[in-house]
Amino acid sequence: MKILVTGSAGFIGFHVSQSLLKRGHEVVGIDNINLYYDPSLKFARLHELGINKEQASAHNNISQSSIYGEQFKFIRLGIEEKENLSSVFETQKFDKVCHLAAQAGVRYSLENPSAYIDSNLVGFANILECCRNHAIQHLVYASSSSVYGLNKKVPFQEEDQVDQPISLYAATKKSNELMAHSYSHLYKIPSTGLRFFTVYGPWGRPDMALFLFTDAISKKQPIKVFNKGDMQRDFTYIDDITEGVIKVIEQKEEKRIKKNEYYKIYNIGNNKSEKLLDFIMEIEKHLGKKAIMEMLPMQPGDVQKTWANINQLIQDYGYSPTTNISDGVKSFVEWYKSYYKI
Numbered sequence: 001m002k003i004l005v006t007g008s009a010g011f012i013g014f015h016v017s018q019s020l021l022k023r024g025h026e027v028v029g030i031d032n033i034n035l036y037y038d039p040s041l042k043f044a045r046l047h048e049l050g051i052n053k054e055q056a057s058a059h060n061n062i063s064q065s066s067i068y069g070e071q072f073k074f075i076r077l078g079i080e081e082k083e084n085l086s087s088v089f090e091t092q093k094f095d096k097v098c099h100l101a102a103q104a105g106v107r108y109s110l111e112n113p114s115a116y117i118d119s120n121l122v123g124f125a126n127i128l129e130c131c132r133n134h135a136i137q138h139l140v141y142a143s144s145s146s147v148y149g150l151n152k153k154v155p156f157q158e159e160d161q162v163d164q165p166i167s168l169y170a171a172t173k174k175s176n177e178l179m180a181h182s183y184s185h186l187y188k189i190p191s192t193g194l195r196f197f198t199v200y201g202p203w204g205r206p207d208m209a210l211f212l213f214t215d216a217i218s219k220k221q222p223i224k225v226f227n228k229g230d231m232q233r234d235f236t237y238i239d240d241i242t243e244g245v246i247k248v249i250e251q252k253e254e255k256r257i258k259k260n261e262y263y264k265i266y267n268i269g270n271n272k273s274e275k276l277l278d279f280i281m282e283i284e285k286h287l288g289k290k291a292i293m294e295m296l297p298m299q300p301g302d303v304q305k306t307w308a309n310i311n312q313l314i315q316d317y318g319y320s321p322t323t324n325i326s327d328g329v330k331s332f333v334e335w336y337k338s339y340y341k342i
């Protein structure tokens with residue numbers, strides 16, 4: 001199968017691309033390698049896929065992998081570049097699209113709203129138009145647990161109302177689901193939105209808690225613990241996320257189409273809500289160092305607890321997350337130590 005993966009230099013996009021390649025699929029990766037966090041980590045991920053920094057830096061130029069050959073190609077491109085994106089679809093002729101490129105992060109959306117409008121709304125609309133114009137068999141895209149906003153009923157279920165986002169980031173993710181619904185309905189494009197719940201693991205994002213905490217604890221610097229530690233997250237290990245995404249991409253759409261189910265949304269999480277302080281204890285254990293905690297109030301835009309009901313993904317795709325936080329944090333810390341040579 002030939003698959004477009006957007007955001008392929010990003011945390012999840014890198015892992016999904018690598019896994020698709022190992023399973024024998026042909027992948028074209030797109031990413032604008034923006035400066036939201038250290039781009040050297042994005043270049044390093046691409047390097048693992050056989051694309052060197054020089055190749056990855058050239059704008060709108062298609063490069064071939066030195067590891068996977070013709071099977072993996074990369075183009076540095078912004079999804080808001082409508083014409084360029086459209087010619088990639090025209091020339092590459094994809095079967096399916098896995099759309100993971102987005103401006104991520106809740107806190108950053110308070111300071112930089114326009115980045116979210118450009119990538120998550122304009123960019124998403126361009127992806128939809130390309131899927132429509134190029135007869136894409138299935139659009140699989142990243143939504144987020146943040147759409148549940150201040151919902152109190154846990155675990156969160158796909159049917160729960162999600163009309164009260166508390167950050168612009170969450171609002172753009174909910175908008176993506178609505179936009180996908182209209183395209184699936186009007187143009188019969190099968191689409192699946194996956195609401196990711198706090199993804200962590202090797203090659204993870206430097207703006208997320210696990211990375212920030214590991215970095216600070218290893219340097220004996222204080223960590224910022226919001227809501228005085230009274231937070232819970234459904235932490236989901238990257239391999240479990242990748243497994244779920246691949247299952248959705250690989251499944252044939254015929255059955256869904258027969259049942260007229262063009263539009264689908266699923267939670268993808270670990271189905272356990274872990275206490276933030278327990279998560280920090282795991283980092284301390286695997287680093288062999290104690291955290292210096294700076295207890296702070298709740299941040300605007302943040303929610304106190306997330307917890308995913310994943311029954312629908314289990315039922316329809318046989319999804320089965322297996323990694324507990326102790327094993328997952330251990331893998332991250334091992335990767336962090338070897339990557340940063342500490």
Ligand SMILES: NC(=O)c1ccc[n+]([C@@H]2O[C@H](COP(=O)([O-])OP(=O)(O)OC[C@H]3O[C@@H](n4cnc5c(N)ncnc54)[C@H](O)[C@@H]3O)[C@@H](O)[C@H]2O)c1
Pocket residue numbers: 006007008009010011012013030031032033034042077078079080099100101102103104105118119123142143144145195196197198199200205
């Ligand atoms: N990591 C999580 O816990 C989590 C949780 C919920 C949802 N998500 C969603 O999953 C997806 C992947 O997240 P991630 O953690 O890998 O983030 P990431 O920031 O590591 O990856 C996103 C990639 O997209 C690229 N990108 C951003 N805007 C772009 C644009 N306009 N054009 C082309 N490329 C662009 C970035 O350079 C980056 O490499 C995102 O849609 C994110 O919102 C992630």
